[in-house]
Amino acid sequence: MKKSSYYILATWGIALVVTLLNFDLSLAANQARQQNRFADKCTQAQERVTTRLNNHNTIYDKHHNAYNNLITRLETFITKAKAAGYDTAKLEQDVAELKTKVEKFVADNNQYAQTLTQLQTGTCNQGETTFRDSLTQARTQVKAMHEGAQTIRAFIRETIKTGIAVIRAQTPAQNAN
Amino acid sequence: MEGENTATNTPTPAKANRSNVLIAIIVFGIIVGSSTYLALVNYTDLIAKPKREGDIDPITEILLMKQNRAKTGTEQTEADSGATDTSSSIDFDAEAAALDTTLDEIDDNNLAESTLADIDADL
Numbered sequence: 001m002k003k004s005s006y007y008i009l010a011t012w013g014i015a016l017v018v019t020l021l022n023f024d025l026s027l028a029a030n031q032a033r034q035q036n037r038f039a040d041k042c043t044q045a046q047e048r049v050t051t052r053l054n055n056h057n058t059i060y061d062k063h064h065n066a067y068n069n070l071i072t073r074l075e076t077f078i079t080k081a082k083a084a085g086y087d088t089a090k091l092e093q094d095v096a097e098l099k100t101k102v103e104k105f106v107a108d109n110n111q112y113a114q115t116l117t118q119l120q121t122g123t124c125n126q127g128e129t130t131f132r133d134s135l136t137q138a139r140t141q142v143k144a145m146h147e148g149a150q151t152i153r154a155f156i157r158e159t160i161k162t163g164i165a166v167i168r169a170q171t172p173a174q175n176a177n
Numbered sequence: 178m179e180g181e182n183t184a185t186n187t188p189t190p191a192k193a194n195r196s197n198v199l200i201a202i203i204v205f206g207i208i209v210g211s212s213t214y215l216a217l218v219n220y221t222d223l224i225a226k227p228k229r230e231g232d233i234d235p236i237t238e239i240l241l242m243k244q245n246r247a248k249t250g251t252e253q254t255e256a257d258s259g260a261t262d263t264s265s266s267i268d269f270d271a272e273a274a275a276l277d278t279t280l281d282e283i284d285d286n287n288l289a290e291s292t293l294a295d296i297d298a299d300l
Binding site for chain 1 (some may be wrong): 188238243266267269272273275276277279280282283285287289290292293295296
């Protein structure tokens with residue numbers, strides 16, 4: 001083999017190494033850029049999550065207070081109706097069911113609030129996939145809360161109000177306590 | 178002469194009967210009249226008349242007591258065969274309206290899934 005051939009092979013070899021090195025560096029740089037871009041987006045999203053969490057707490061408190069007030073009012077009504085000699089057994093069952101629904105609403109809220117808090121504080125540095133998964137979970141949880149609130153509304157409008165109307169139609173017993 | 182005088186002074190049976198009926202009517206009238214008078218006097222003096230100045234007469238007092246019982250929802254009226262009147266203590270319309278009012282104060286759409294849409298848009 002001629003001496004010049006060695007030079008040519010050496011040059012190609014060096015060129016190949018430099019190309020591969022550049023490619024690798026380019027991939028790493030691209031990944032770093034993507035991570036930086038997500039970090040920027042995630043920080044922005046977290047600010048929105050903070051706002052959403054604050055708004056949600058206000059909305060939740062309003063719902064929860066309303067449900068508690070309704071339950072207290074219904075319990076007072078039952079006490080008065082029972083004392084007046086009305087049969088309130090069915091309404092008492094319905095109010096117990098309403099309490100169960102409200103408890104589920106509270107539990108759903110706790111899960112949703114916990115997920116929002118995780119999104120707000122920790123998941124950006126765990127990567128985009130983790131953040132998106134948490135966001136999907138939050139969406140499922142808030143959907144459950146929305147459905148729960150609608151169920152409670154329908155239950156009060158249809159079952160509880162009907163129960164009151166049924167009591168109204170009764171002739172109260174004489175031997176009321 | 179003796180025989181004529183005896184015949185003139187003896188009263189006839191018809192006259193005696195009229196006198197007896199008259200006496201019976203007078204006695205009956207006195208009894209009925211005095212009973213009625215005593216009944217009226219007892220009623221006004223012992224039952225209806227206030228004992229002292231400022232007292233409420235018993236009939237008014239009974240009426241007032243009935244009204245007060247109705248206000249507290251404990252009166253048992255004759256009309257509903259002894260059923261307890263509780264209409265003044267339980268307002269069914271107000272209870273139903275309160276449920277609606279409380280529900281109207283909250284908006285379930287604030288909990289819709291779409292409330293997270295702006296976060297999705299950031300990513």
